[in-house]
Each structure stands twice: as structure tokens, then as C-alpha cells.
Amino acid sequence: MSEQPMPEPTLSAAGTAPQLSGSEFSGVVALDGPSGTGKSTVARGLARRLGARYLDTGAMYRAATLAVLRAGIVPDADDAASALQITQTVEAARITISTDPDGVSVQLGGEPIDAEIRGGAVTAAVSAVAAVPAVRVMLVDAQRELIGDGGIVVEGRDIGSVVWPTARPKVYLTASAEARAARRAGELGKQSDLAAVAADIDRRDRLDSGRAASPLTQVDDAVELDTTHLNIDEVIDRLVDITIGVAPRTEHDDD
Numbered sequence: 001m002s003e004q005p006m007p008e009p010t011l012s013a014a015g016t017a018p019q020l021s022g023s024e025f026s027g028v029v030a031l032d033g034p035s036g037t038g039k040s041t042v043a044r045g046l047a048r049r050l051g052a053r054y055l056d057t058g059a060m061y062r063a064a065t066l067a068v069l070r071a072g073i074v075p076d077a078d079d080a081a082s083a084l085q086i087t088q089t090v091e092a093a094r095i096t097i098s099t100d101p102d103g104v105s106v107q108l109g110g111e112p113i114d115a116e117i118r119g120g121a122v123t124a125a126v127s128a129v130a131a132v133p134a135v136r137v138m139l140v141d142a143q144r145e146l147i148g149d150g151g152i153v154v155e156g157r158d159i160g161s162v163v164w165p166t167a168r169p170k171v172y173l174t175a176s177a178e179a180r181a182a183r184r185a186g187e188l189g190k191q192s193d194l195a196a197v198a199a200d201i202d203r204r205d206r207l208d209s210g211r212a213a214s215p216l217t218q219v220d221d222a223v224e225l226d227t228t229h230l231n232i233d234e235v236i237d238r239l240v241d242i243t244i245g246v247a248p249r250t251e252h253d254d255d
Helices: 037-048 057-070 080-092 121-129 131-146 159-163 177-188 192-211 232-246
Strands: 010-014 023-025 030-034 055-056 094-098 106-108 152-156 170-174 223-227 248-251
Touching: 030 037, 030 159, 030 177, 030 232, 037 055, 037 152, 037 232, 055 057, 055 080, 055 131, 057 080, 057 094, 057 121, 057 131, 057 152, 080 131, 080 223, 121 192, 131 152, 131 159, 152 159, 159 170, 177 192, 223 232
Parallel strands: 010 094, 030 152, 030 170, 055 152, 170 223
Antiparallel strands: 023 248, 094 106
């Protein structure tokens, strides 16, 4: 496999969020952390409060994974032949993702796939696809293009460390293992199978933290926010306070 950066997949952004009266957010907020910490929900809420765009990088990896599964490939990042097939499939994929927090949408080849990428098959395979270095090169390049000039809240696992190291602020969301499992089970409608959900979260944590390319990690200058005992609004309030304290805003007069 070539070590040269791979061409990025066809990827585009659609939609913008309304701006806050009198103040336009112009920075990049990086929200990192493992699954079950509430990243997606609070990232969208923060973007709305800031009048900013929103990017769910995890959805991009899930869309790439769906493309791989539809191609009949069994993902194995440690197998050279499988990794090459994965890379070629993702390179050819037409992935479109919205950056409007009020109209989040992901498409593959023009087909809406928002529900399908949250299913069990994609969830089980996404860590293997995301561990392929060439895939990460492609998607990180695409993510940087979507971030552009800023005014955006970006959530994922390597935003502050790899995708946008100059983001201000960088926030690392955490929660207890019990809280993360309960939240994830609630999303899946599997409250009675909490042990299986907890085991899957632990599996993904180990894969995401242990991969060679852009592992899940908390960077030194990130603010750690434990969401275990906080509701959604409380987390967003704290994120707003953190963001206003460090991130640039472009002030303008109201008409």
C-alpha cells in the first residue's frame, strides 16, 4: 500500500446555521471523546447556541464503513489486502454530509443513510475501517476542507489532536462506564441488554485508543468535562462558558 496521501472521497457540505444577533462565531470548537459521552447531542446544541455550523466526523467514518460493507468487504485493518480494498472503496464513495445543526444529513451516492449508519452492522465494523491509515488521510483532508474558515463545532475522536490542532477550545468529554453504557443502550432501545452494550463500548474504546493512526486521545491543552451527572442543557451551558472564554468571535453592530 502506498504511503502517499490518498485522494479524498467526493464530499460536500450542505446548509448553514443562523447567526446569533450581534455576534458571529468565527472559531473552531473541537469536541473529542469516546462513545456514550453525549458528543453528538451536545455538539449540535452548542452549534445552535453559537450560531455555528456543525460537523459530525464520526458519521463520515460510518458512511465510509457502509460503503465498504455494501461492497461485500470484511473489514480488517491488519490485513493488507482488506485494507487496500477498503481504501479503494472509500476513495470511490460519494459521501455528502450536512453542516447545519438543524438539518443533519448524510448521504451515500445521493441516498440518505442517516438511520442505516447507526445500525449494528456499521457500529461493529466502523472501528476497523477507521483504523486504515489511508482512509484516515482521506477523511481528515475532507474534514479540514469542510471546516474551512471556521465558525463550526466539530466532534469526533481526533479533532484536537490531528484534524484541527489549533482549535479553541478543545474539550474532551468523559463519563462513567455505567453512564455511557446506559446512554448508548437507550439510543439503541436495548436497556435490558446493558451488559452487551457495555462490552461493545469497551471493545470500541480499545480499538480506537490502540490504533496506530490518529488514536483516541486527550491532548494536553484540552478541557476535560465529565458529563456523568449532567443533563444535556447543563453540558451545553458549560460548553458555551468554555467557548466564550477562549474562542474568537467577530463582533458587529445590530442594524
